[in-house]
Amino acid sequence: MSVTQNMAERFGKVAVLMGGWAAEREVSLKSGAAVLSGLLEKGVDAHKVDASRDVLDVLREQKFDRAFNILHGRGGEDGELQGGLEVLQIPYTGCGVMASAISMDKLMTKRIWTGAGLATPAFEILTAESDFNLVAEKLGLPLIIKPAQEGSSIGMSKVSDASQLEPAYQKAAEFDDVVFAEQWVTGDEYTVAILGDEVLPPIRVEVQTGFYDFEAKYASNNTQYHCPCGLDEMTEETLKTLCQNAFDVLGGKGWGRVDVMQDHVGTFWLIEVNTVPGMTDHSLVPMAAKQQGLSFADLTLKVLETSLSSDQQKMELSHAV
Ligand SMILES: Nc1ncnc2c1ncn2[C@@H]1O[C@H](COP(=O)(O)OP(=O)(O)O)[C@@H](O)[C@H]1O
Numbered sequence: 001m002s003v004t005q006n007m008a009e010r011f012g013k014v015a016v017l018m019g020g021w022a023a024e025r026e027v028s029l030k031s032g033a034a035v036l037s038g039l040l041e042k043g044v045d046a047h048k049v050d051a052s053r054d055v056l057d058v059l060r061e062q063k064f065d066r067a068f069n070i071l072h073g074r075g076g077e078d079g080e081l082q083g084g085l086e087v088l089q090i091p092y093t094g095c096g097v098m099a100s101a102i103s104m105d106k107l108m109t110k111r112i113w114t115g116a117g118l119a120t121p122a123f124e125i126l127t128a129e130s131d132f133n134l135v136a137e138k139l140g141l142p143l144i145i146k147p148a149q150e151g152s153s154i155g156m157s158k159v160s161d162a163s164q165l166e167p168a169y170q171k172a173a174e175f176d177d178v179v180f181a182e183q184w185v186t187g188d189e190y191t192v193a194i195l196g197d198e199v200l201p202p203i204r205v206e207v208q209t210g211f212y213d214f215e216a217k218y219a220s221n222n223t224q225y226h227c228p229c230g231l232d233e234m235t236e237e238t239l240k241t242l243c244q245n246a247f248d249v250l251g252g253k254g255w256g257r258v259d260v261m262q263d264h265v266g267t268f269w270l271i272e273v274n275t276v277p278g279m280t281d282h283s284l285v286p287m288a289a290k291q292q293g294l295s296f297a298d299l300t301l302k303v304l305e306t307s308l309s310s311d312q313q314k315m316e317l318s319h320a321v
C-alpha cells in the first residue's frame with residue numbers, strides 16, 4: 001500500500017456535506033462536487049451527502065466517520081450543523097459552533113473585533129424608528145446598509161444620499177430582523193484565506209461596478225482577481241497577520257476567508273469572515289492555494305486534515321483524564 005493510500009485511510013468513511021436548505025444551495029452543490037472529486041483523486045473514501053433536515057440520521061445510519069462540511073449559509077455555516085455533529089461525535093472540517101455562529105452574523109463579528117481593538121468600519125444599528133438623518137450625519141456618506149445575517153450581498157445597498165437611507169433599510173429588513181449601516185471604505189478590496197495554521201497569499205478583488213455585489217460575484221465577467229495581490233512584502237505580511245488575528249479572536253479554527261478593505265491612507269478595515277468559503281474551481285480559496293503551490297485536490301485534503309487535528313486533540317484529552 002502506498003503512503004498516500006495509507007494517509008487517506010486514516011480519515012475513514014467521509015461524508016461530503018453539500019446542498020443544504022439555505023439560499024446558497026446551488027453554489028454549495030457546485031463546491032461539493034468539486035471537493036468530492038478532489039478527495040477521490042487523493043484516495044479518500046469520500047461520498048456525496050446532499051444534506052436536508054435528516055442529515056444527522058443519514059450520517060449515523062450510514063456509519064460515516066467524518067464530515068467535510070461544504071454547506072454555505074444558514075444551517076451549515078452558522079453553527080447549527082456543527083452542534084449536531086458535536087452531539088454525534090463526528091469530527092468535521094472547519095470552525096466549531098461558536099466561531100461559525102458569530103461569523104455568520106456580521107454585526108456580532110464587528111462587535112468582537114471592536115472589543116479586541118481590531119479596526120472595522122464604524123456602524124450604527126438601524127430600526128424602523130431610527131433617525132436616519134442623524135445616522136447619515138454620524139457615519140458620513142456614502143455608507144452601506146447590510147442585513148446582519150445574509151450572504152452573497154443579498155439585501156445590501158450603497159447609500160450616497162441621506163434620503164436613500166430609509167428605503168435601503170426597508171430592503172435589508174426584508175432579509176433579517178437585524179440591520180446595520182456601515183461606513184463606506186473607498187479603496188481596495190482584499191480577501192485572505194486561512195488554512196490550518198497557514199495564511200494563504202491575499203487576493204485583491206477589483207470590481208468594475210463599484211461594489212462586489214451578487215452580480216459581480218456570480219454573473220459578471222468584469223471582476224478581476226489579482227494573486228499575488230500587488231502589495232509590497234511588508235504590507236502583505238501586515239495584512240496576513242491582521243487576518244489571522246481577526247480569525248483567531250472569533251475562535252476560528254480549520255479554515256476560512258477574511259474580507260478586508262484598504263482605504264486610501266493605507267489602513268486596513270475588516271469586513272467579514274466566511275467560515276465555509278466557496279470551493280468551485282473558480283473560487284477564491286482555491287486561487288490563493290494555487291499561488292501557494294497547492295493543487296485543488298491538495299487543498300481538499302488539507303481542509304479535511306483540519307477535522308483530524310480536532311479529533312486527535314479530543315482523543316488526547318480523553319486519554320489524559
Ligand atoms: N464598508 C464597506 N465599504 C465599501 N465596500 C464594502 C463595505 N462593506 C462591504 N463592501 C462591499 O460589498 C461586498 C459584500 O459585502 P460583505 O460584507 O463581504 O458581504 P457578503 O460577501 O456576505 O455579501 C464586499 O465584497 C465589498 O465589495
Ligand SMILES: [Mg+2]
Pocket residue numbers: 259272
Ligand atoms: Mg464578503
